[in-house]
Amino acid sequence: MRIAILAGGPSPEGQGSFLSAEEAGRALKELGHSAELVDMAEPAFWTRVTTYDAAFIAGHGWYAEDGKLQGLLEVLGVPYTGSGVLASSVGMHKPTFKNLMVAEGINTLPWAPVSRGATSETISQVTTKLGLPLFVKPASNGESFEAGIVRSDEDFEKLLSAESEYSSQEFIAEPFIESNTLTVAVLEINGTVKPLPVLEAISLNEFYDSEAKQDPSLHEYRCPAPLPDFLTERIQELAVRVFTVCGCRGVARVDFMLSEGRPVVLEVNTVPGLTLQGNLAAMADASGMGYKRVIEIMLQSAFDRPSYCP
Known part of the structure; x- marks a missing residue:
């Protein structure tokens, strides 16, 4: 098939996505397809997309x-990979995702919304409610851009007033916990939802920030994560449940931390990074499935979609 690989575009994360596109394109070609990059920053890129099979x-x-x-x-009317409109928007908007987790009884950290330029009074109300230190991150952004640890009201105010090229207006605050990030990729294969091994990401920075995520020398992956069997099984069960509750399709990745020995859901990523150095590739290798098989599953999701997908 002729496949358009969509990457780039106006997102702050757009440039980084070309690395994912390059690796995915190589795998698709090895699977026998014709794959071409389509930069979403191109004028009227959507007219070009309609000439491809998917x-x-x-x-x-x-x-x-x-x-x-x-x-x-x-x-x-172009077949596309991964989750549909509803699951994608829920996964991207952290307040909506958190509310869904609470409604479904899935354990997540307490949180509070806060806006850029919030008053000292509002910030004080949040820190009084949640305590300090807090981890503050944009409501709709990835790669830990604009995120950080705040240990005082002054830190909080400074983070929200910092000039940034990303210009997020909406943030959420959660208690900061000392824990490595645990993540699980979940795949939908012929209608069956399956978790991959749990991966533990250890950051050499203060937290797993964008620098640590992008620089292999600043993080370490352990996959499978060195956890007791019962905890591994619990995290995988929760990952499948989050995938299902959100209505994800194809492949997604669910992130966790441990709070007092219990897994808490952080977020779901409906388009995980696809570089060979990334955590999805590491989980695929640890499972014995391999990277190319994951790409094949992702492509198949474009054609297994119902005639109407919310």
């Missing part, structure tokens, strides 16, 4: 994994 979404962040691109492809 769109393989490799873009990250705004306008790629938040439901907007998925809605465009639905209207154009």
Whole structure:
């Protein structure tokens, strides 16, 4: 088939997505397909997309994994990989995702919304409610851009007032916990939802920030994570449940931390990074499945979609 690999675009994460697109394209060609990069920053890129058999979404962040691109492809009638409009938008918008987890009884950290430029009074109310230190991150952004640890009201105010090229207006605050990130990729294979091995990401920075994520010398992966069997099984069960509750399709990744020995869900990533150095590739290798098989499953999701997908 002729596959358009969609990457780039106006997202702050757009440039990084070209690395995912390159690796996915290589795998698709090895699987016998014709794969070409389509940069979503191109004028009227959607007219070009309609000439392909399917769109393989490799873009990250705004306008790629938040439901907007998925809605465009639905209207154009172009088969596309991964989750639909609803699951993508829920996964991208952290307050909505957190509310869904609470409604479903899935353990997540307490949190509070806060806006850029919040008053000292509002910040004080949040820190009084949640305590300090807190981890503050944009409501709709990835790669830990604009995120950070705040240990005082002054830190909080400074983070929210910092000038940034990303210009997020909406943030959430959660208690900061000393724990490595645990993550599980979940795959939908012929209608069956299956978790991959749990991966533990150890950051050499203060937290697993964008620098640590992008620089292999600043992180270490352990996969399978050295956890007791009962905890591994519990995390995998929760990952499958989050995938199902959100209505994800194809492949997604669910992130966790341990709080007092219990897994708490952080977020779901409906378009995981696809580089060979990334955690999805590490989990695929640890499972014995391999990277190419994951790419094949992602492509198949474009054609297994119901005639109407919310």
